[in-house]
Amino acid sequence: MYLKTKTIKCPECGSPVPCGNFSEISTCSHCNTPLLIKIEGDNPEYFIKANIDLMDTTAILISRLRHFLIAGDFIKNSRIITRSILCIPFYYITGYRCGEHIIEETDRYTDERRIDTKVLQSSFKYSTLASRLPGLNKLNINLEKVISDGVPLIPAGNFNHNRNEILIRPDALIDPESFITHQFNTHNEKIKSDIIIENCVVIYYPIIRVVLKYRTNIYHFSIDGLNGDILYGIAPESINIRFIPMAVSAFFTSLFSGGIINFISKSILSGAFAIWIMIIPVFISFIMTVFFFIYVAYIFYKNHGEIVIVGNRIEVNKLNIPEETKVERFFKPIFNFMTKAAKKNQSRFR
Amino acid sequence: MIIPLRCKNCKDILTGDIGDYLFFCRECSISYLLNGDRLSPVNTFESDSVEGYTHLLPLYLYDITVDYTVFASKRQEEVAQLIGRELKMVVRGFTTIDPVYFGDLELATADSINQNKLQLRPYTIRDKNFRLNVRPDVAERLLRYNFMRYFDRRADITGLKYNLTTNAMGILFLKATLKEKTIYLSDLKKELPSYAILSI
Numbered sequence: 302m303y304l305k306t307k308t309i310k311c312p313e314c315g316s317p318v319p320c321g322n323f324s325e326i327s328t329c330s331h332c333n334t335p336l337l338i339k340i341e342g343d344n345p346e347y348f349i350k351a352n353i354d355l356m357d358t359t360a361i362l363i364s365r366l367r368h369f370l371i372a373g374d375f376i377k378n379s380r381i382i383t384r385s386i387l388c389i390p391f392y393y394i395t396g397y398r399c400g401e402h403i404i405e406e407t408d409r410y411t412d413e414r415r416i417d418t419k420v421l422q423s424s425f426k427y428s429t430l431a432s433r434l435p436g437l438n439k440l441n442i443n444l445e446k447v448i449s450d451g452v453p454l455i456p457a458g459n460f461n462h463n464r465n466e467i468l469i470r471p472d473a474l475i476d477p478e479s480f481i482t483h484q485f486n487t488h489n490e491k492i493k494s495d496i497i498i499e500n501c502v503v504i505y506y507p508i509i510r511v512v513l514k515y516r517t518n519i520y521h522f523s524i525d526g527l528n529g530d531i532l533y534g535i536a537p538e539s540i541n542i543r544f545i546p547m548a549v550s551a552f553f554t555s556l557f558s559g560g561i562i563n564f565i566s567k568s569i570l571s572g573a574f575a576i577w578i579m580i581i582p583v584f585i586s587f588i589m590t591v592f593f594f595i596y597v598a599y600i601f602y603k604n605h606g607e608i609v610i611v612g613n614r615i616e617v618n619k620l621n622i623p624e625e626t627k628v629e630r631f632f633k634p635i636f637n638f639m640t641k642a643a644k645k646n647q648s649r650f651r
Numbered sequence: 652m653i654i655p656l657r658c659k660n661c662k663d664i665l666t667g668d669i670g671d672y673l674f675f676c677r678e679c680s681i682s683y684l685l686n687g688d689r690l691s692p693v694n695t696f697e698s699d700s701v702e703g704y705t706h707l708l709p710l711y712l713y714d715i716t717v718d719y720t721v722f723a724s725k726r727q728e729e730v731a732q733l734i735g736r737e738l739k740m741v742v743r744g745f746t747t748i749d750p751v752y753f754g755d756l757e758l759a760t761a762d763s764i765n766q767n768k769l770q771l772r773p774y775t776i777r778d779k780n781f782r783l784n785v786r787p788d789v790a791e792r793l794l795r796y797n798f799m800r801y802f803d804r805r806a807d808i809t810g811l812k813y814n815l816t817t818n819a820m821g822i823l824f825l826k827a828t829l830k831e832k833t834i835y836l837s838d839l840k841k842e843l844p845s846y847a848i849l850s851i
Contacts, residue, residue, distance in 0.1 A: 313655050326656065326669050335656040335664055337685075345670050395746065396789075399796040403809075418809040420799045422754060456669075497792050499785060500746055 344501045346457035351386050351507035351526030358384050358511050361529045379515040388468045388505035390431035391444050392477040398423050400494035429480050431471035440532045477501050553590040596639055652688045666779055673783040675776040686787045694821040697774035702837040704826035707781040709744035711790040712823040716816045723810025730806040739764045740797055742790040744783045752843050759839050
């Protein structure tokens with residue numbers, strides 16, 4: 302529960318009544334009078350409880366990031382430094398835009414001017430970030446949808462403060478009323494509108510902030526506390542393992558493209574003999590390039606693992622390949638030969 | 652701001668929630684409206700229909716007097732005579748229904764009351780089965796626009812000048828039944844889709 306830091310006097314008996322930062326109904330301990338305590342300028346505050354447990358963040362990160370890096374390397378070399386649930390404040394504002402829209406029309410045939418007044422009354426629902434903490438503006442949260450989905454809103458007075466759950470208070474400089482006025486500013490003199498704010502609620506949305514160290518760099522991730530989506534974060538990429546096949550394939554691609562240019566130029570400039578001399582290396586380089594592309598794809602395929610979490614351990618299972626296709630069976634001896642050759646010459650590459 | 656929630660008549664504890672603007676005494680059946688920083692007694696009404704209901708939808712009910720000063724057209728004069736100088740207007744008192752559906756609801760209710768299709772009688776609140784969470788000052792501001800829309804439905808309001816005075820204000824409870832896919836408003840014989848309900 303939150304701390305009651307202030308005291309006020311009961312208007313019935315004058316005895317002190319503790320109160321906190323939120324509007325509430327409290328009871329005087331001396332005369333048992335229920336007291337409605339309204340904090341001046343205070344909007345009702347609610348928080349949304351996170352569905353995702355802090356311990357689940359490892360699983361979320363690994364499952365989302367496995368497409369970006371070699372899974373085994375990530376598990377070996379990464380370490381979570383901190384993770385905490387930040388409850389980010391949003392103003393959820395509902396209200397009405399009322400007014401008159403004066404429409405002037407001129408009759409084409411009689412040139413008679415007519416004025417028609419339309420009474421405007423439309424409702425609006427807006428949400429805006431109520432804090433200016435750095436990095437928060439990058440979070441894309443559709444609060445209107447969350448509320449219309451019926452996510453339970455718990456009064457902020459019931460928030461359980463602890464080391465891992467932090468409630469960020471709204472910034473006093475952000476005024477929801479001026480935000481709404483700015484939204485509806487049309488600069489049209491014929492529209493006289495009146496903005497009536499019906500309800501302005503502060504909703505604390507759970508964001509799990511994970512700080513991760515992978516190899517020598519530190520990465521920050523913001524995870525949606527409701528559905529586990531990664532809202533913000535740069536995926537670490539391990540290029541060490543991919544470098545060799547990529548470099549080799551790039552070399553042969555350039556050779557192949559160079560061969561084509563050479564072939565075309567020779568065919569234009571010289572006779573048939575020169576064409577046949579050129580066609581053999583070009584064909585060989587073409588075949589080798591195709592094989593190297595398939596080889597690179599194979600290496601990616603081999604290293605792509607499914608990650609399984611068993612208790613506290615994280616295991617990497619190789620993809621379960623159901624059956625070898627005819628193409629795979631045909632290419633398998635060539636791949637094996639290439640893999641062996643690559644292993645043999647690994648020391649040379651280093 | 653600190654307000655003791657005790658009945659001014661019998662000193663019993665008032666029933667109500669934080670975020671609500673209507674409190675009531677179970678002992679002497681007086682309802683209180685929280686307007687600004689004070690609780691003032693308010694009359695509550697319901698329709699005299701005998702149909703059953705599961706939910707009560709609170710609306711602000713205003714008795715207004717309209718003094719028409721300038722008419723811009725003959726039609727406006729006719730409409731002013733038709734609706735009269737003294738009439739009742741209704742403004743939403745709850746936000747649990749999507750505002751998109753409110754416009755028609757308010758005008759239909761006001762129409763039914765002014766045409767005596769809906770007879771009202773005093774209502775004694777027994778249970779807390781409603782939520783009046785629109786501030787009285789917001790309702791007061793919406794009243795003017797509701798009257799404009801009420802008039803504009805019958806004749807163009809361009810050039811009409813009038814003064815609007817509020818004589819009395821009360822709370823009207825519309826009866827509603829929540830079914831699987833619809834909200835049935837028995838007083839108005841209307842149905843709303845269930846997705847019109849909001850959590851705030």
